[in-house]
Amino acid sequence: MDDSAVSLRAESGQGTDGGAPLGNTAKSSPPSPQAKRADRYEGLGYARFVLSRHARQLKPNAMAGDVYRTVDCRYVRRDRTVGVHFSAVHQGAHYSNLATCGSVWACPVCCALIQQRRRVELAQLIEWAYANDYRPLMVTFTFPHTAFDTLEDLMAKQKQAFEFLRKGSPWDKFKKRYGYGGLVRSLELTHGENGWHPHTHEIWLIRDLSPIEEVAFVEFVRERWLKVCERVGLVTEDKRFAFMLHAVDVRFGVSQSDYLAKQDASRAWGADREVATSTSKSGRASGVHPHEFLIRRAKGDSARYLDYVHAMKGRAQLFWSHGLKARVGVEDVTDEVLADESLEPADLLGLLSADQWSLVRRRRKRAQLLDVAETGDWLQVLRFLKSIGWDAYA
Structure with a gap:
């Protein structure tokens, strides 16, 4: 068994560190609530904590204060005690008084929280758009790349391409012609x-288009994307034909309940989910998300993950057109705030001492x-602590 498998088993209560699996923490503890949630957390909660631990192991502790804030995330105490909270409304539990990094790129735990909360904002956007006579569409932009291209170089050229895409009189005329009202x-x-x-x-966000207008719309976007990508060096003459076939995908009239063609192993993505949870996707034919490096840990994955963290530092995953959030009525909240679970209303079950944590x-x-x-019972938590070696009288 490889290290990743051992780690997953250890974090899920099947490990070799002496802790008993959930449901067997004490004879008087009812196993059914935990057992019912075991599969869900084996694939989600447990795995995210495992990935965050792997990320922490990759990063030099000496640099934890800057790029590597994920080293401390949900691991280092910010106070003498660690709070354990339970929300009866959401049937979920979380910690307080722990450091959080708020990184949608580097941290698997913060990433999941931020994306799910951003999804609510996008659902609000689409609902607002239809109510205000816009017809939202989804445009996907890609470009050719090779294994020799560095991530920082590709990101810099992509940024340039988008700047050129939306400059000049052709773009201004395009917006006016199609009633363009902004983007995310x-x-x-x-x-x-x-x-x-x-x-x-x-x-x-655009006005409703006729079938003939849709054809002209797509043609303009494809040709303009090609032009700006050629200008910044993202496409060469020999790749123009393939570029025109695959580099731009347009889907008209999307809604939060639409299911798009892009899918991962078992999940279909609506328009709002597609955008907000893009970085949570795992393996697929076209590649893997960098969090996969923390799972497989093949040769070169550590270096690739660190390159990724450096290149993405300071970049926003979601960008809204200027003024669009205010028009939609979406509060401008940072990723760091969204990742802080302690801001959510929940009951305090109890406090863990420094030794217990x-x-x-x-x-x-x-x-x-x-x-x-998640049982909402602090006594169950105390029994669990005893099952993993806590002695209140030591």
């Missing part, structure tokens, strides 16, 4: 046989303790 762009990044693959999904970390039971806390 989501940046997605995968890695495959041909190296890094940055691409975007954008929701554009140290034990939970050492036993790799951060996710499993939250699963127990």
Whole structure:
């Protein structure tokens, strides 16, 4: 069994560190609530904590204060105690008084929280658009790349291309012709046989178009994207034909309930989900998300992950046109705020002492303790602590 498999088993209560699996923490503890949630957390909560631990192991502790804030995320205490909270409304549990990094790129745990909350904003955007006589569409932009291209170079050229795309009188006339009312762009990044693959999904707001207008619309966007990509060096003459076939995809009249063609292993994506949760996608034919490096840990994956963290630092995953959030009525909230679970209304079940939190970390039971806390019973949490080695009288 490889290290990743051992880590997943350890974090999910099947490990070799002496902790008992959930449902067997004490004879008087009912196993059914935890057992019912086991599959869900094996694939989501547990895995995210495992990935965050792998990320922490990759990053030099000496640099934890800057690029590597993920080193401390949901691991280092910000106070003497760690709060354990339960929300009866959401049937979920979370910690407080822990450091959070708020990185949608580097941190698997913060990424999941931020994206799900951004999804609500995008659903609000689409609902507002239809109510105000716009017809939202989705445009996906890609471009050729090779295994020899560096991520920083591709990102710089992509940024230039988008700046040129939306400059000049042709673009101004285009916006006026189609009643363009703004956009939201989501940046997605995968890695495959041909190296890094940055691409975007954008929701554009336009007026309702006839079939003939839709054809002219797509033709303009494709030709203009080709022109700006040639200008910044993202496409060469020999790749123009393939570029025109694959580099731009336009889907008209999207809604939050539409299911798009893009799917991962078992999930279909609506327009709002496609944009907001793009970085959560795992393996697919065109490549894997960089978080996959933390799972497979093949030769070169550590270096690739660190390159990724450096290149994406400071970049926004979601970009809204100037003034669009205010028009839609969406509050401008940072990723750091969205990643802070302690801001959500929830009941405080109890406080973990510094020694108790140290034990939970050492036993790799951060996710499993939250699963127990979802019973809403602090006594169950105390029994769980005892099952992993806590002695209140030591």
